[in-house]
Amino acid sequence: MRIDVVSIFPEYLAPLDLSLIGRARREGLLDLHVHDLRSWTTDRHRTVDDTPYGGGAGMVMTPEPWAQAVDHLASVGDRSYAGARPLLVVPGPGGRRFDQAMAHELAAEPWLAFACGRYEGIDERVYDYAAEALDGRVRVVSLGDYVLNGGEVAVLAITEAVARLLPGVVGNAASLVEESHEDGLLEYPVYTKPASWRGRGVPPVLLSGDHGAIATWRHRQRLERTAARRPDLLEASAAVNGDDPLPIR
Numbered sequence: 001m002r003i004d005v006v007s008i009f010p011e012y013l014a015p016l017d018l019s020l021i022g023r024a025r026r027e028g029l030l031d032l033h034v035h036d037l038r039s040w041t042t043d044r045h046r047t048v049d050d051t052p053y054g055g056g057a058g059m060v061m062t063p064e065p066w067a068q069a070v071d072h073l074a075s076v077g078d079r080s081y082a083g084a085r086p087l088l089v090v091p092g093p094g095g096r097r098f099d100q101a102m103a104h105e106l107a108a109e110p111w112l113a114f115a116c117g118r119y120e121g122i123d124e125r126v127y128d129y130a131a132e133a134l135d136g137r138v139r140v141v142s143l144g145d146y147v148l149n150g151g152e153v154a155v156l157a158i159t160e161a162v163a164r165l166l167p168g169v170v171g172n173a174a175s176l177v178e179e180s181h182e183d184g185l186l187e188y189p190v191y192t193k194p195a196s197w198r199g200r201g202v203p204p205v206l207l208s209g210d211h212g213a214i215a216t217w218r219h220r221q222r223l224e225r226t227a228a229r230r231p232d233l234l235e236a237s238a239a240v241n242g243d244d245p246l247p248i249r
Protein backbone atom coordinates (compact mmCIF):
# COMPACT_ATOMS: atom_id res chain seq x y z
CA MET A 1 0.00 0.00 0.00
CA ARG A 2 1.02 3.54 -0.78
CA ILE A 3 0.00 6.37 1.53
CA ASP A 4 0.50 10.08 0.81
CA VAL A 5 -0.12 12.70 3.49
CA VAL A 6 -0.31 16.45 2.81
CA SER A 7 0.01 18.74 5.86
CA ILE A 8 1.40 22.12 6.94
CA PHE A 9 2.91 20.22 9.87
CA PRO A 10 4.70 17.25 8.20
CA GLU A 11 6.68 16.67 11.39
CA TYR A 12 3.36 15.74 13.04
CA LEU A 13 3.55 12.48 11.06
CA ALA A 14 6.98 11.52 12.48
CA PRO A 15 5.42 8.84 14.74
CA LEU A 16 4.76 6.85 11.56
CA ASP A 17 8.51 6.11 11.54
CA LEU A 18 8.13 4.16 14.79
CA SER A 19 7.10 0.66 15.89
CA LEU A 20 5.01 -1.58 13.64
CA ILE A 21 4.31 1.12 11.06
CA GLY A 22 7.98 2.06 10.84
CA ARG A 23 8.93 -1.60 10.43
CA ALA A 24 6.24 -2.06 7.75
CA ARG A 25 7.79 0.86 5.86
CA ARG A 26 11.29 -0.55 6.17
CA GLU A 27 10.05 -3.96 5.00
CA GLY A 28 8.32 -2.41 1.99
CA LEU A 29 4.79 -3.28 3.15
CA LEU A 30 3.90 0.41 3.36
CA ASP A 31 5.15 3.15 1.04
CA LEU A 32 4.60 6.47 2.88
CA HIS A 33 5.13 9.91 1.34
CA VAL A 34 4.61 13.00 3.53
CA HIS A 35 4.30 16.37 1.75
CA ASP A 36 4.41 19.93 3.12
CA LEU A 37 1.44 21.83 1.67
CA ARG A 38 3.54 24.99 1.72
CA SER A 39 5.72 23.52 -1.06
CA TRP A 40 2.77 24.36 -3.32
CA THR A 41 2.65 28.04 -2.32
CA THR A 42 4.23 30.80 -4.40
CA ASP A 43 4.26 33.89 -2.17
CA ARG A 44 7.14 34.97 0.05
CA HIS A 45 5.22 34.12 3.22
CA ARG A 46 4.12 30.70 1.91
CA THR A 47 0.52 31.60 2.77
CA VAL A 48 -2.07 28.83 3.08
CA ASP A 49 -5.00 30.62 4.74
CA ASP A 50 -7.19 33.69 4.49
CA THR A 51 -10.26 35.23 6.12
CA PRO A 52 -13.62 33.47 5.64
CA TYR A 53 -16.20 34.87 3.21
CA GLY A 54 -19.35 35.66 5.19
CA GLY A 55 -17.32 36.52 8.28
CA GLY A 56 -16.85 34.39 11.37
CA ALA A 57 -13.95 33.51 13.59
CA GLY A 58 -10.69 32.05 12.43
CA MET A 59 -9.17 31.51 8.99
CA VAL A 60 -9.91 29.17 6.10
CA MET A 61 -7.32 27.29 4.04
CA THR A 62 -7.06 28.80 0.54
CA PRO A 63 -7.88 26.51 -2.41
CA GLU A 64 -4.87 26.98 -4.73
CA PRO A 65 -2.16 25.17 -2.75
CA TRP A 66 -4.55 22.29 -2.18
CA ALA A 67 -5.47 22.16 -5.88
CA GLN A 68 -1.77 21.93 -6.78
CA ALA A 69 -1.31 19.18 -4.19
CA VAL A 70 -4.24 17.27 -5.70
CA ASP A 71 -2.84 17.79 -9.20
CA HIS A 72 0.46 16.33 -8.00
CA LEU A 73 -1.27 13.26 -6.55
CA ALA A 74 -3.31 12.81 -9.72
CA SER A 75 -0.20 13.09 -11.91
CA VAL A 76 2.17 10.89 -9.92
CA GLY A 77 0.82 7.99 -11.95
CA ASP A 78 2.47 5.46 -9.72
CA ARG A 79 1.79 2.36 -11.77
CA SER A 80 2.83 0.22 -8.82
CA TYR A 81 -0.64 0.80 -7.39
CA ALA A 82 -3.76 -0.27 -9.20
CA GLY A 83 -5.53 2.58 -10.95
CA ALA A 84 -2.55 4.88 -10.38
CA ARG A 85 -4.77 7.30 -8.49
CA PRO A 86 -5.40 7.38 -4.74
CA LEU A 87 -8.57 7.45 -2.71
CA LEU A 88 -8.39 10.90 -1.05
CA VAL A 89 -9.39 10.85 2.62
CA VAL A 90 -10.01 14.25 4.21
CA PRO A 91 -10.38 14.17 8.01
CA GLY A 92 -13.04 16.57 9.30
CA PRO A 93 -15.50 16.87 12.20
CA GLY A 94 -18.38 16.66 9.75
CA GLY A 95 -17.21 13.46 8.10
CA ARG A 96 -18.48 9.89 8.12
CA ARG A 97 -17.49 8.28 11.43
CA PHE A 98 -14.33 6.17 11.17
CA ASP A 99 -14.74 2.65 12.53
CA GLN A 100 -13.26 -0.83 12.14
CA ALA A 101 -15.46 -1.56 9.14
CA MET A 102 -14.07 1.52 7.39
CA ALA A 103 -10.55 0.50 8.44
CA HIS A 104 -11.06 -2.73 6.51
CA GLU A 105 -12.48 -0.82 3.54
CA LEU A 106 -9.45 1.49 3.45
CA ALA A 107 -7.04 -1.43 3.96
CA ALA A 108 -8.36 -2.90 0.70
CA GLU A 109 -7.29 0.23 -1.20
CA PRO A 110 -3.90 0.05 -2.95
CA TRP A 111 -3.29 3.81 -2.52
CA LEU A 112 -4.60 6.30 0.05
CA ALA A 113 -3.94 10.04 0.21
CA PHE A 114 -4.76 12.15 3.26
CA ALA A 115 -5.38 15.91 3.20
CA CYS A 116 -4.78 17.38 6.67
CA GLY A 117 -6.74 20.59 7.09
CA ARG A 118 -6.09 23.16 9.78
CA TYR A 119 -7.65 26.48 10.91
CA GLU A 120 -11.45 26.33 10.34
CA GLY A 121 -11.10 23.93 7.46
CA ILE A 122 -10.39 23.85 3.72
CA ASP A 123 -12.23 25.99 1.10
CA GLU A 124 -15.21 23.83 0.05
CA ARG A 125 -14.38 24.17 -3.64
CA VAL A 126 -11.31 21.99 -3.11
CA TYR A 127 -13.51 18.97 -2.39
CA ASP A 128 -15.29 19.37 -5.71
CA TYR A 129 -12.00 19.97 -7.53
CA ALA A 130 -10.44 16.87 -5.98
CA ALA A 131 -13.48 14.75 -6.83
CA GLU A 132 -13.12 15.78 -10.50
CA ALA A 133 -9.36 15.13 -10.51
CA LEU A 134 -9.59 11.78 -8.69
CA ASP A 135 -12.59 10.20 -10.40
CA GLY A 136 -14.89 11.09 -7.49
CA ARG A 137 -12.81 9.13 -5.01
CA VAL A 138 -12.87 11.61 -2.11
CA ARG A 139 -14.11 10.70 1.37
CA VAL A 140 -14.54 13.02 4.40
CA VAL A 141 -13.94 11.06 7.59
CA SER A 142 -14.35 11.94 11.28
CA LEU A 143 -12.55 10.27 14.18
CA GLY A 144 -15.42 10.99 16.52
CA ASP A 145 -17.84 13.55 17.93
CA TYR A 146 -15.32 16.00 19.37
CA VAL A 147 -13.31 18.83 17.82
CA LEU A 148 -9.59 18.65 17.08
CA ASN A 149 -7.40 21.45 15.71
CA GLY A 150 -6.54 19.68 12.48
CA GLY A 151 -6.45 16.45 10.56
CA GLU A 152 -3.01 15.11 11.53
CA VAL A 153 -4.09 13.25 14.69
CA ALA A 154 -6.86 11.60 12.68
CA VAL A 155 -4.36 10.54 10.00
CA LEU A 156 -2.10 8.96 12.62
CA ALA A 157 -5.04 7.00 14.05
CA ILE A 158 -6.50 5.97 10.70
CA THR A 159 -3.09 5.00 9.29
CA GLU A 160 -2.35 2.81 12.31
CA ALA A 161 -5.80 1.16 12.23
CA VAL A 162 -5.48 0.49 8.49
CA ALA A 163 -1.81 -0.53 8.32
CA ARG A 164 -2.16 -3.14 11.07
CA LEU A 165 -4.71 -4.92 8.88
CA LEU A 166 -2.22 -5.30 6.02
CA PRO A 167 -0.77 -8.80 5.63
CA GLY A 168 2.57 -9.14 7.42
CA VAL A 169 2.35 -5.94 9.48
CA VAL A 170 1.12 -7.52 12.71
CA GLY A 171 3.25 -10.59 13.50
CA ASN A 172 0.47 -12.83 14.73
CA ALA A 173 -2.53 -12.31 12.43
CA ALA A 174 -4.63 -14.44 14.82
CA SER A 175 -4.43 -11.59 17.35
CA LEU A 176 -6.48 -9.46 14.98
CA VAL A 177 -9.49 -11.73 15.27
CA GLU A 178 -10.76 -11.40 18.85
CA GLU A 179 -10.16 -7.67 19.10
CA SER A 180 -12.67 -5.08 20.11
CA HIS A 181 -14.96 -4.11 17.24
CA GLU A 182 -13.87 -6.90 14.90
CA ASP A 183 -17.06 -8.85 15.63
CA GLY A 184 -19.17 -6.36 17.56
CA LEU A 185 -17.80 -7.26 21.00
CA LEU A 186 -15.13 -5.64 23.18
CA GLU A 187 -11.90 -7.52 23.91
CA TYR A 188 -11.43 -9.94 26.85
CA PRO A 189 -9.11 -9.06 29.80
CA VAL A 190 -5.48 -10.15 29.50
CA TYR A 191 -3.00 -11.21 32.20
CA THR A 192 0.70 -12.13 32.35
CA LYS A 193 3.34 -13.06 34.93
CA PRO A 194 3.55 -12.97 37.90
CA ALA A 195 0.56 -15.20 38.77
CA SER A 196 0.27 -13.38 42.10
CA TRP A 197 0.93 -9.65 42.07
CA ARG A 198 0.47 -7.29 45.05
CA GLY A 199 -2.16 -9.61 46.49
CA ARG A 200 -3.99 -9.98 43.20
CA GLY A 201 -4.21 -13.30 41.38
CA VAL A 202 -5.07 -14.44 37.84
CA PRO A 203 -8.44 -16.11 37.01
CA PRO A 204 -7.72 -19.84 37.68
CA VAL A 205 -9.18 -20.93 34.34
CA LEU A 206 -6.29 -19.14 32.58
CA LEU A 207 -3.83 -21.33 34.52
CA SER A 208 -5.79 -24.55 33.87
CA GLY A 209 -4.43 -25.39 30.43
CA ASP A 210 -8.02 -26.26 29.43
CA HIS A 211 -8.20 -24.37 26.14
CA GLY A 212 -11.93 -25.04 25.67
CA ALA A 213 -12.74 -23.64 29.11
CA ILE A 214 -10.43 -20.69 28.48
CA ALA A 215 -12.15 -19.88 25.17
CA THR A 216 -15.59 -20.09 26.86
CA TRP A 217 -14.44 -17.86 29.73
CA ARG A 218 -12.96 -15.29 27.34
CA HIS A 219 -16.13 -15.14 25.24
CA ARG A 220 -18.24 -14.65 28.36
CA GLN A 221 -15.88 -11.88 29.49
CA ARG A 222 -16.30 -10.16 26.13
CA LEU A 223 -20.09 -10.33 26.42
CA GLU A 224 -20.08 -9.05 30.03
CA ARG A 225 -17.66 -6.21 29.20
CA THR A 226 -19.67 -5.18 26.16
CA ALA A 227 -22.93 -5.27 28.12
CA ALA A 228 -21.37 -3.13 30.86
CA ARG A 229 -19.41 -0.62 28.77
CA ARG A 230 -21.00 -0.59 25.28
CA PRO A 231 -24.58 -1.97 25.39
CA ASP A 232 -25.16 -0.10 22.14
CA LEU A 233 -22.88 -2.59 20.38
CA LEU A 234 -24.93 -5.53 21.68
CA GLU A 235 -28.18 -3.93 20.59
CA ALA A 236 -26.73 -3.22 17.14
CA SER A 237 -25.49 -6.81 16.87
CA ALA A 238 -28.90 -8.16 17.96
CA ALA A 239 -30.61 -5.95 15.41
CA VAL A 240 -28.41 -7.42 12.68
CA ASN A 241 -28.29 -11.04 13.89
CA GLY A 242 -31.73 -11.21 15.51
CA ASP A 243 -30.23 -12.88 18.59
CA ASP A 244 -30.78 -12.00 22.25
CA PRO A 245 -28.76 -8.81 22.95
CA LEU A 246 -27.95 -10.05 26.48
CA PRO A 247 -27.45 -13.84 26.36
CA ILE A 248 -25.62 -13.77 29.71
CA ARG A 249 -28.62 -13.30 32.07
Ligand SMILES: N#Cc1c(-c2ccc3ccn(Cc4ccc(CN5CCCC5)cc4)c3c2)n[nH]c1N
Binding pocket: 091, 092, 093, 116, 117, 118, 119, 120, 121, 141, 142, 143, 144, 145, 146, 147, 148, 149, 150, 151, 152, 154
Ligand atom coordinates in the same frame (compact mmCIF):
# COMPACT_ATOMS: atom_id res chain seq x y z
N1 LIG B 1 -11.13 13.77 11.72
C1 LIG B 1 -11.44 14.63 12.44
C2 LIG B 1 -11.84 15.59 13.39
C3 LIG B 1 -11.57 16.96 13.47
C4 LIG B 1 -10.85 17.87 12.54
C5 LIG B 1 -10.26 17.35 11.38
C6 LIG B 1 -9.66 18.22 10.48
C7 LIG B 1 -9.63 19.59 10.74
C8 LIG B 1 -9.16 20.72 10.05
C9 LIG B 1 -9.40 21.85 10.83
N2 LIG B 1 -10.03 21.43 11.95
C10 LIG B 1 -10.45 22.33 13.04
C11 LIG B 1 -11.89 22.67 12.92
C12 LIG B 1 -12.50 23.18 14.01
C13 LIG B 1 -13.85 23.54 13.94
C14 LIG B 1 -14.56 23.35 12.77
C15 LIG B 1 -16.02 23.75 12.68
N3 LIG B 1 -16.13 25.18 12.37
C16 LIG B 1 -17.50 25.67 12.55
C17 LIG B 1 -17.62 26.89 11.67
C18 LIG B 1 -16.55 26.74 10.61
C19 LIG B 1 -15.77 25.49 10.98
C20 LIG B 1 -13.95 22.82 11.68
C21 LIG B 1 -12.57 22.47 11.75
C22 LIG B 1 -10.18 20.08 11.94
C23 LIG B 1 -10.79 19.23 12.84
N4 LIG B 1 -12.17 17.42 14.60
N5 LIG B 1 -12.78 16.40 15.20
C24 LIG B 1 -12.61 15.26 14.51
N6 LIG B 1 -13.14 14.04 14.84
